[in-house]
Amino acid sequence: xxxxxxxxxxxxxxxxxxxxxxxxxxxxxxxxxxxxxxxxxxxxxxxxxxxxxxxxxxxxxxxxxxxxxxxxxxxxxxxxxxxxxxxxxxxxxxxxxxxxxxxxxxxxxxxxxxxxxxxxxxxxxxxxxxxxxxxxxxxxxxxxxxxxxxxxxxxxxxxxxxxxxxxxxxxxxxxxxxxxxxxxxxxxxxxxxxxxxxxxxxxxxxxxxxxxxxxxxxxxxxxxxxxxxxxxxxxxxxxxxxxxxxxxxxxxxxxxxxxxxxxxxxxx
Numbered sequence: 001x002x003x004x005x006x007x008x009x010x011x012x013x014x015x016x017x018x019x020x021x022x023x024x025x026x027x028x029x030x031x032x033x034x035x036x037x038x039x040x041x042x043x044x045x046x047x048x049x050x051x052x053x054x055x056x057x058x059x060x061x062x063x064x065x066x067x068x069x070x071x072x073x074x075x076x077x078x079x080x081x082x083x084x085x086x087x088x089x090x091x092x093x094x095x096x097x098x099x100x101x102x103x104x105x106x107x108x109x110x111x112x113x114x115x116x117x118x119x120x121x122x123x124x125x126x127x128x129x130x131x132x133x134x135x136x137x138x139x140x141x142x143x144x145x146x147x148x149x150x151x152x153x154x155x156x157x158x159x160x161x162x163x164x165x166x167x168x169x170x171x172x173x174x175x176x177x178x179x180x181x182x183x184x185x186x187x188x189x190x191x192x193x194x195x196x197x198x199x200x201x202x203x204x205x206x207x208x209x210x211x212x213x214x215x216x217x218x219x220x221x222x223x224x225x226x227x228x229x230x231x232x233x234x235x236x237x238x239x240x241x242x243x244x245x246x247x248x249x250x251x252x253x254x255x256x257x258x259x260x261x262x263x264x265x266x267x268x
Contacts, residue, residue, distance in 0.1 A: 027244065034237040041234045053234040057242075060235055066223035067239070073138050073219060074203040080143040081199045082192060085150025092151070093158045108152070110145035115208030118144060123213050133215025141213045146202050150195040157191035 033041045037048040057063065088107055092100055110118065122141040123133060131137065161184070169179045207221040214222055224236055 030237050031241050031244070034234050034241050036234065039233055041232060041237050053238045056233065057235040057238040062218075063220075063223060063235065063239065066218050066220045069135070069217050070204050070220040073135060073142065074200045076135075076139045077142050077146055077203040078196050078199045080139065081146045081150045082196055084143075085147045085195065086154050086188070086192065088147065088151040089154035089158060092155055108148050111148045113145070115145075115206065116212070119209040119212030122209075133213050133217075135217050137213035137215070138210055138217065138219065141209045142203050142206055145209070146199045149198055149202060153191050153195040153198065154188060157188055161187055 029043055030041070032043045034053055035049050035051070036043055036046055037050040037052070038045070092103060092107065095103060119141055122137055122144065126132075126137055126140070165183050166179050169183055170176070174182070204219075205221060207225060210219055211222055211225075218226070224232075227233075227236060
């Protein structure tokens with residue numbers, strides 16, 4: 001191995017280490033702060049190891065209420081964004097190239113609009129109709145741009161779809177609904193699952209739009225932002241650590257199930 005190859009390999013290894021440290025060091029520090037007895041989320045100075053923040057998290061009814069609010073909002077956002085985004089992607093891929101370009105620009109424009117603008121515009125519009133801030137407006141405001149993510153993911157999947165399958169099924173007497181249910185929907189299933197998870201994440205972490213339309217309801221992001229101003233405790237770190245653990249366990253379970261299914265397919 002030449003000196004240039006060794007230097008290149010060493011630089012690549014250094015880059016990988018730096019990348020993973022940059023990615024996971026904040027999570028590790030946040031997790032460690034959960035077990036520090038300090039009332040402020042920090043690892044320095046270390047004032048003793050404790051599990052009290054998990055018990056404080058369990059007894060913090062306001063925080064659990066904010067978590068439940070975020071879950072409810074995310075559920076209804078997915079319920080709206082998934083079918084509407086899928087329909088938009090189907091329509092977009094069936095248009096002429098020139099019309100497709102114009103409609104694509106219109107459909108993705110909410111992604112380019114600041115969340116503050118979407119939140120204020122939604123609040124002003126619905127107040128004219130007599131609807132104040134609350135869960136309904138949170139769902140409407142978030143869905144207005146999360147639909148775009150679903151549309152882009154489904155449209156990307158549709159680029160690989162063989163349209164001759166539809167034509168063959170229609171030629172054999174299948175209805176358009178049957179073609180969609182038996183051919184197109186199974187093909188889109190991976191994209192729909194990924195889009196649903198992305199919609200949940202975008203909904204739960206959204207702050208700028210939610211802040212203006214929340215009314216008296218407090219989702220988790222707004223609750224944490226309020227706690228930062230009034231006094232944050234490591235109970236929030238405990239909640240974040242639990243969420244990370246659930247995510248990792250879910251990913252591991254999915255990967256195990258996928259590998260088992262792949263082995264079963266090869267055996268068959």
